[in-house]
Amino acid sequence: EIVMTQIPLSSPVTLGQPASISCRSSQSLVNSDGDAYLSWLHQRPGQPPRLLIYKISNRFSGVPDRFSGSGAGTDFTLKISRVETEDVGVYYCMHATRFPYTFGQGTKLEIK
Amino acid sequence: EVHLLESGGGLVQPGGSLRLSCTASGFIFSNFGMSWVRQAPETGLEWVSGISASGGSTYYADSVQGRFNMSRDNSKNTLYLQMNNLRAEDAATYYCVSGGSYFWGQGTLVTVSS
Numbered sequence: 001e002i003v004m005t006q007i008p009l010s011s012p013v014t015l016g017q018p019a020s021i022s023c024r025s026s027q028s029l030v031n032s033d034g035d036a037y038l039s040w041l042h043q044r045p046g047q048p049p050r051l052l053i054y055k056i057s058n059r060f061s062g063v064p065d066r067f068s069g070s071g072a073g074t075d076f077t078l079k080i081s082r083v084e085t086e087d088v089g090v091y092y093c094m095h096a097t098r099f100p101y102t103f104g105q106g107t108k109l110e111i112k
Numbered sequence: 113e114v115h116l117l118e119s120g121g122g123l124v125q126p127g128g129s130l131r132l133s134c135t136a137s138g139f140i141f142s143n144f145g146m147s148w149v150r151q152a153p154e155t156g157l158e159w160v161s162g163i164s165a166s167g168g169s170t171y172y173a174d175s176v177q178g179r180f181n182m183s184r185d186n187s188k189n190t191l192y193l194q195m196n197n198l199r200a201e202d203a204a205t206y207y208c209v210s211g212g213s214y215f216w217g218q219g220t221l222v223t224v225s226s
Contacts, residue, residue, distance in 0.1 A: 039213045041157075048207055048216040049157065060214070092157055096212025099171035101147065101159040 002027050004093055006104035012112045019080040021107045023093035028073055030097070037096040040069055040078045043106075044089040052091075053078065085111065114138035114215045116208045121220030128198050132220055134191040134208030142166075142186040144211050148193050150204035151219075160206070161193065176202075198224045 003026040013019045029036040040053040051060045053069035056076060066081040080087055088111060093104040120132040132148070148160040161182040162171040170182050181194040191208055205219040
């Protein structure tokens with residue numbers, strides 16, 4: 001099983017300022033097809049998670065361009081260029097390279 | 113618009129059974145693998161099981177292997193999760209998820225208690 005480790009677990013941010021979350025996998029996430037199935041999800045309180053980024057750096061439909069993903073191999077980063085109020089909640093990285101899929105512990109983003 | 117609607121959750125005693133369903137719309141259901149992911153109260157996300165687009169292959173987390181059975185009926189655009197011998201630690205909101213993580217349902221709550 002691939003272990004996903006997120007840093008930090010909590011991130012107080014000032015509105016309008018950038019935020020960054022790191023995710024490290026215990027093994028390479030590159031699949032036999034050459035793609036790395038690393039996704040970033042956002043969950044607001046009381047709501048289901050929703051997809052932000054897939055395959056490391058691809059923004060999902062409707063996701064604002066202030067969100068960006070980067071990385072390779074085993075180290076990945078989600079960046080928010082300017083945090084807005086609606087960005088609060090918990091962010092998860094997740095891999096879907098092979099079964100079992102696994103998630104990071106979650107990073108709680110809150111406004112200072 | 114993609115829509116995933118879970119149903120079948122509820123209160124069950126330890127050792128009991130439940131069958132969850134997920135009805136999909138807004139996409140070609142038979143083209144996509146699907147997963148069930150659960151979330152216990154105030155905790156993170158745990159992948160539970162996955163199934164291939166055809167239904168010919170299924171995969172399970174070690175924590176549910178041998179107790180849960182995932183299936184699908186592509187003619188009905190419906191996904192199922194048969195949960196047997198339920199334990200207290202299976203209590204969670206269960207989400208139906210398309211592909212690896214593209215679309216998520218609203219979830220259905222499973223409570224295991226005597």
